[in-house]
Amino acid sequence: MKTIIEPFRIKSVEPIYFNTTKQRTKLIKNAHYNPFLLKSEDVMIDLLTDSGTSAMSSEQWAGIMRGDESYAGSPSFLRFEKTVNEITGMPNIIPTHQGRAAEKIIFSILGGKGKYFIANTLFDTTRANIEFSGATGIDLLCDEGKHPTIAAPFKGNMDTKALRAEITQKGAENIPMVIITVTNNSGGGQPVSMHNIKEVKKICTEFNIPFFIDACRFAENSYFIKMREPGYQTKSVQEIAFEMFSMADGCTMSAKKDAFANIGGFLAMHDSELATKCRNVLIITEGFPTYGGLAGRDLEAISIGLKEVMSEDYLHYRIRSMEYLTEKLAEEGVPVMQPAGGHAVYLDAKQFLNHIPVDQYPGQALACALFVAGGIRSCEIGSLMFGKYNIDGKLIPAQLELVRLAIPRRVYTQSHIDYVAEVIIEVFQNRGALKGMKIMEEAKLLRHFTAKLEPLS
Numbered sequence: 001m002k003t004i005i006e007p008f009r010i011k012s013v014e015p016i017y018f019n020t021t022k023q024r025t026k027l028i029k030n031a032h033y034n035p036f037l038l039k040s041e042d043v044m045i046d047l048l049t050d051s052g053t054s055a056m057s058s059e060q061w062a063g064i065m066r067g068d069e070s071y072a073g074s075p076s077f078l079r080f081e082k083t084v085n086e087i088t089g090m091p092n093i094i095p096t097h098q099g100r101a102a103e104k105i106i107f108s109i110l111g112g113k114g115k116y117f118i119a120n121t122l123f124d125t126t127r128a129n130i131e132f133s134g135a136t137g138i139d140l141l142c143d144e145g146k147h148p149t150i151a152a153p154f155k156g157n158m159d160t161k162a163l164r165a166e167i168t169q170k171g172a173e174n175i176p177m178v179i180i181t182v183t184n185n186s187g188g189g190q191p192v193s194m195h196n197i198k199e200v201k202k203i204c205t206e207f208n209i210p211f212f213i214d215a216c217r218f219a220e221n222s223y224f225i226k227m228r229e230p231g232y233q234t235k236s237v238q239e240i241a242f243e244m245f246s247m248a249d250g251c252t253m254s255a256k257k258d259a260f261a262n263i264g265g266f267l268a269m270h271d272s273e274l275a276t277k278c279r280n281v282l283i284i285t286e287g288f289p290t291y292g293g294l295a296g297r298d299l300e301a302i303s304i305g306l307k308e309v310m311s312e313d314y315l316h317y318r319i320r321s322m323e324y325l326t327e328k329l330a331e332e333g334v335p336v337m338q339p340a341g342g343h344a345v346y347l348d349a350k351q352f353l354n355h356i357p358v359d360q361y362p363g364q365a366l367a368c369a370l371f372v373a374g375g376i377r378s379c380e381i382g383s384l385m386f387g388k389y390n391i392d393g394k395l396i397p398a399q400l401e402l403v404r405l406a407i408p409r410r411v412y413t414q415s416h417i418d419y420v421a422e423v424i425i426e427v428f429q430n431r432g433a434l435k436g437m438k439i440m441e442e443a444k445l446l447r448h449f450t451a452k453l454e455p456l457s
């Protein structure tokens with residue numbers, strides 16, 4: 001098999017500033033052992049997130065110049081609306097400044113005390129917005145999704161048996177929405193099958209519960225369906241995406257992922273009455289319904305990006321890049337999530353640092369070690385992000401202790417990825433020396449963003 005080459009040429013570049021292990025040891029200490037608190041110029045390879053970090057295409061930059069900044073009725077909005085409608089088939093399209101703004105709007109309307117939102121796995125901001133409304137979020141991930149190193153084609157699927165049981169127990173009238181996140185970010189960027197989406201839709205229809213898709217990575221999910229699910233090989237990604245969206249009553253989207261945009265998002269839905277309520281909140285919190293917290297130029301970049309992302313040459317390269325890094329790590333025995341996800345490579349920190357108990361945050365220890373060893377910034381997705389305390393103040397750990405290496409779209413080349421593999425393997429070989437962490441300071445919600453930690457001696 002030939003090398004998979006990046007399906008683009010580079011026209012504009014940004015410098016990477018190199019630093020030394022000694023400097024990075026001090027930098028991470030000054031950042032209170034939280035990579036979110038590092039200055040990005042001190043990071044050599046930034047894999048903190050794939051969100052808002054894409055390289056835009058020359059077409060998107062051209063769109064930026066075309067952006068019409070009229071307050072109301074801008075042609076940039078009309079182009080955006082048309083594109084989202086073509087992809088989702090949904091008639092009500094509400095732009096927001098990013099995904100969580102869409103979440104805030106919908107959950108503030110449908111949420112509240114005594115309500116339950118059921119998902120395969122809720123992303124952290126989604127869960128936070130649900131909980132902020134007073135409602136409860138419930139994750140019902142399929143069994144195979146809970147085992148990081150067991151290979152299965154659709155580890156992002158929802159456990160539909162558990163869904164039915166949960167609806168019966170909580171009462172359909174208390175469940176304003178069932179949500180499928182594609183791909184399942186917090187569960188390792190694993191895809192959800194069309195079969196599973198159809199099953200979930202069927203159950204939702206039976207109980208008359210609206211079904212929404214968290215669509216941030218809809219193109220990556222569609223490509224996985226094309227590659228892995230019988231019956232989809234000859235369909236285009238756009239057809240698969242359309243079929244996926246046709247099951248849903250609505251969706252929330254962060255355009256910072258599969259739209260290659262640096263900012264933006266939207267809500268889309270069939271229910272016009274609900275859409276009117278959403279637009280009323282939008283006007284208070286985001287802006288007029290034809291720009292919703294975005295500049296006209298952003299709306300242009302998003303609509304162009306949404307079409308570009310469905311290119312199969314691009315998606316082939318994208319998914320192959322994750323597999324490439326995963327294979328390199330697995331060959332050296334590094335415990336890495338299998339199979340590779342769509343936007344990130346996830347290290348299983350529980351196995352990687354099996355001498356560090358979960359209440360000493362092995363994921364955070366590993367993320368800090370990767371920065372010190374090679375200037376790589378990653379993100380803990382484990383008990384620092386999702387842990388809770390019981391009434392005695394003891395940690396209730398997350399299901400998984402992962403470290404996510406999220407790969408920005410069209411940004412790094414194969415040599416950057418080779419370097420990342422070398423650093424991780426080096427850390428793995430010296431893992432015995434790494435120590436656990438304790439939290440010194442933390443916020444009530446989304447604590448991982450601002451928490452201050454210290455290594456245990």
Ligand code: F0G
Pocket residue numbers: 048049050051098099100101123125126181185214216253254255256264265406
């Ligand atoms: N849903 C999912 C599945 C996400 O991954 C994100 C963001 C959001 C919603 C919220 O979107 O950031 O535009 O407000 N994920 C980023 C990440 C932050 O790093 O995975 P947003």
